[in-house]
Amino acid sequence: MIGVGKIKQYGNVLDKPLAKGKQEVSLSAFAFLFSELVQYNQTQVDNIGELERRLEDAGYAVGARVLELLCHRDKGNRRETRLLGILSFVHSTVWKVLFGKVADSLEKGTEHEDEYMISEKELLVNKFISIPKDMGTFNCGAFVAGIVRGVLDGAGFPAVVTAHFVPMEGQQRPRTTILIKFAEEVLRREARLG
């Protein structure tokens, strides 16, 4: 028969073979969806901080799942256990899968031992976003910060993750820096592991 049986029925979603992750949708489809996410959340909050927190929460849910998916598919059910390992996993593997490229840079904070920064000249979610003047320092990158926090938290590296605009010389648009501040316990464990 024609056109029958393309979708095979599985009793349970876990029985379904995992796709290779090569499928794509148009960037506009994602941008439209993301814009609805932001607009909906704007109706649920009174201030910018709350809005960023809600976007971060949504991102966290994505990050937790991305970690599980990638560890299973790409790393044979293993995950990074060291600080630099997990950071480069986020900066390279996660970024490549989600955004199609490795992040522009991964740096260690100069002032604090527990801070790391992932920067991106044009973060995918900010591509079609311009922030109204009255919304100050609001950055939709909070969603991506949430993804990063979700990945780190799930891997046992709790951290506070925030997104910031950083003006760039000679560039019209600022870049977005995702600032990761690890919890004390993470650094203590790293020191113990040597």
Added chain:
Amino acid sequence: MAPVAPRSGDAIFANIERVNAELFTLTYGAIVRQLLTDLEEVEEVNKQLDQMGYNIGIRLIDEFLAKSNVSRCVDFRETAEVIAKVGFKMFLGVTASVTNWDAEGTCCSIVLEDNPLVDFVELPDNCQGLYYCNILSGVIRGALDMVSMKAEVTWLRDALRGDDVFELQVKLLKQVPEEYPYKDDE
């Protein structure tokens, strides 16, 4: 300017910027989960998803017309084909088929076998009334609204509810004659 030939869904999709479908899928999942937490009632979530879809549809139609070079469809049959073959392909990278026409040619089904929204998704028992992909019906309704067609879009089959495919019924309610916002003789 000479009229340009309409482009196929495949040709457009091959030439536009694309993102990984998993980012899209998981982001949509995050939205649905947020709505379920905020609104509590599944019925309300269905409504909100439809509204979000509508908001997208009324904007998406502009991009669709600009990139596809599709000109005015001669009838609703053609419209449905264009949605299924060009619209779905261009934005979601999947094609749909059109079936089950009624005798008047005003009501048909769009059948989706592949649906990037539902990877990794399983409906828990307390969400059985949820139309998980309700955003899609809103998108179609919104987009048609902007080209002067009032339509009703409902789910007939839903693979998340145990059916074999996703089937959307699109029913043309009325075609609104175009009105100009100004009078010529003023």
